Amino acid sequence: MRLSSLNTLFALAVVLTASRPAAASLVIALDLPTMVTRADHVAVVDVVSVSSAWDERKERILTTIDLAVVETWKGPAAPASHVSIVQRGGTVGDTEMMVYGMSRFQPGERALVFLEGTLDHARVVGMSQGKRPMRMDTATGRWLVHAPDRSGAAFIKQRGSTLPSPVFDARLRPIDELRAEIRALTPTTTPGKGR
Numbered sequence: 001m002r003l004s005s006l007n008t009l010f011a012l013a014v015v016l017t018a019s020r021p022a023a024a025s026l027v028i029a030l031d032l033p034t035m036v037t038r039a040d041h042v043a044v045v046d047v048v049s050v051s052s053a054w055d056e057r058k059e060r061i062l063t064t065i066d067l068a069v070v071e072t073w074k075g076p077a078a079p080a081s082h083v084s085i086v087q088r089g090g091t092v093g094d095t096e097m098m099v100y101g102m103s104r105f106q107p108g109e110r111a112l113v114f115l116e117g118t119l120d121h122a123r124v125v126g127m128s129q130g131k132r133p134m135r136m137d138t139a140t141g142r143w144l145v146h147a148p149d150r151s152g153a154a155f156i157k158q159r160g161s162t163l164p165s166p167v168f169d170a171r172l173r174p175i176d177e178l179r180a181e182i183r184a185l186t187p188t189t190t191p192g193k194g195r
Contacts, residue, residue, distance in 0.1 A: 025101035029155040030126045036185040039114040041075030052090025061097040063090035100152035103131035143175040
């Protein structure tokens with residue numbers, strides 16, 4: 001009788017564990033050329049504000065992120081202009097809606113972003129792949145760019161992909177090196193427009 005009770009408890013534990021929601025989203029890994037091609041805007045930005053609110057039907061929480069452009073590598077956003085990102089998820093009062101694999105932004109941080117859409121309603125390309133945090137190297141005074149945040153996402157390669165394994169290079173990259181690589185991937189703009 002006791003063994004049967006233990007087996008029942010074990011079976012129940014297995015069922016409860018198996019029925020938990022996934023703590024990660026499956027995201028197709030994108031290489032840098034694909035990120036640049038898909039993006040309407042590639043820019044270094046400072047995060048000005050992050051605010052969450054219910055949508056009009058009160059069915060989901062949306063977060064609006066206001067970004068101040070510091071430097072543009074692709075697209076029409078001029079330095080000192082603002083870009084607004086709207087994405088699912090956020091916290092309103094005691095209610096939190098989490099979308100695993102979505103980029104997270106904090107006021108005051110600087111990041112390199114790959115965005116699609118208009119300046120007043122943009123989306124991050126490739127979920128968390130489209131935001132790369134930056135930090136100043138105090139020893140050299142140069143900005144360094146981190147790899148994308150991989151928490152909450154399981155990145156998978158497309159069939160036939162030539163992406164290296166692991167998918168992301170985890171090393172910090174000097175901003176000058178990444179800027180040159182991205183600008184080389186960006187089509188030449190028409191005269192009078194910056195790159």
